[in-house]
Amino acid sequence: MPPPSRRTPAGGRRRTPGLRREEVSLLSGVSLTWYTWLDQGRDINVSLSPPPQILPALARAPQLDEVERAYLFRPAGVSAPEPAERSLQVPDAVRAFLDTLMPNPAFVIDRRFNVLAWNRAQEAVLGRALLDRPRRELNSAWPLFREPGVRALMPEWEAETEWMAGLLRQQAAYEVDKPGFAELIDKLVATSPHFARLGEAHEVVEFRSSLRRYHHPLAGDIEVSFVRLAVREAPWLSLVWHFPVPGSESERRLRGLVTLPE
Numbered sequence: 001m002p003p004p005s006r007r008t009p010a011g012g013r014r015r016t017p018g019l020r021r022e023e024v025s026l027l028s029g030v031s032l033t034w035y036t037w038l039d040q041g042r043d044i045n046v047s048l049s050p051p052p053q054i055l056p057a058l059a060r061a062p063q064l065d066e067v068e069r070a071y072l073f074r075p076a077g078v079s080a081p082e083p084a085e086r087s088l089q090v091p092d093a094v095r096a097f098l099d100t101l102m103p104n105p106a107f108v109i110d111r112r113f114n115v116l117a118w119n120r121a122q123e124a125v126l127g128r129a130l131l132d133r134p135r136r137e138l139n140s141a142w143p144l145f146r147e148p149g150v151r152a153l154m155p156e157w158e159a160e161t162e163w164m165a166g167l168l169r170q171q172a173a174y175e176v177d178k179p180g181f182a183e184l185i186d187k188l189v190a191t192s193p194h195f196a197r198l199g200e201a202h203e204v205v206e207f208r209s210s211l212r213r214y215h216h217p218l219a220g221d222i223e224v225s226f227v228r229l230a231v232r233e234a235p236w237l238s239l240v241w242h243f244p245v246p247g248s249e250s251e252r253r254l255r256g257l258v259t260l261p262e
Contacts (some may be wrong), residue, residue: 118147
C-alpha cells in the first residue's frame with residue numbers, strides 16, 4: 001500500500017488527509033479496480049499485475065518525495081527510478097567528509113564522471129590548473145586524454161586510458177540518451193586520436209578498486225589504493241578515495257605535498 005500523502009488536494013481540507021482512491025486512479029492512469037485491490041492488500045495474480053510504468057505513475061499522483069517513493073517501490077522488489085533531472089549539488093556532509101580524508105586525495109563524481117567536488121590533497125596531486133577550468137572540462141576522462149601533464153604524472157597512463165574508455169563504454173548503456181554524456185564522447189573522439197582508437201576496441205569494464213601510481217614533479221613517486229563509495233542520499237554520486245599504505249614512503253610524500261607552501 002502506498003504511503004499516505006501529506007498533501008491536500010485543491011478544494012479545501014478534509015478530515016482524512018491525502019487523495020481518494022478515485023483521485024489516485026485518475027491521476028496515475030491506473031484502473032480503479034486494480035488500485036482498490038492493491039490498496040486493500042489483495043493477492044493480485046500475474047495477469048493483473050501492472051506494467052513497469054505503473055509504479056512511477058502511482059508515485060507521481062500524490063507527489064511523493066524520495067523517501068516515500070522508495071517505500072512504494074521496495075515491496076515490488078525494484079528500485080525507485082532516479083529523478084529525470086539529477087542534482088549536481090554535493091551534500092554539505094559529503095563536502096565536509098572530503099576534508100576529513102586529508103592528506104589523502106578524494107573527489108566526488110557523477111555517473112558521467114563529471115568531477116563535482118574535491119579536497120586539497122586531490123588538488124595538490126593533480127595541480128590546481130587541472131581543476132580550475134570550465135565545468136564541461138571538469139571530467140575524469142577529459143584531462144586524462146587531452147592534457148600532456150596528466151600523461152607525465154601517471155606512469156601507467158596507457159592502462160589508465162584503456163580502463164577509462166571501458167568505463168565510459170559501460171556507462172553509455174545508461175547515459176547515451178543524456179546530452180551531456182553524448183557531447184563528452186563526441187568531443188573526445190574529435191580531439192583525441194588515442195581515445196578514438198580505443199573506442200574501436202569495444203571493451204566494457206566495471207569499476208574495480210585498484211592501485212594507482214603517480215610520478216609527481218615535487219613529491220616524487222606515490223602509490224595509492226583507491227575505492228569508490230556510493231552516496232546513499234544521491235545514488236548518482238560517488239566518492240573516489242585514494243589512500244597509501246600507512247607508514248609508507250608514499251604516505252610521507254603525500255603529507256609533505258599537501259603542506260607545501262603555495
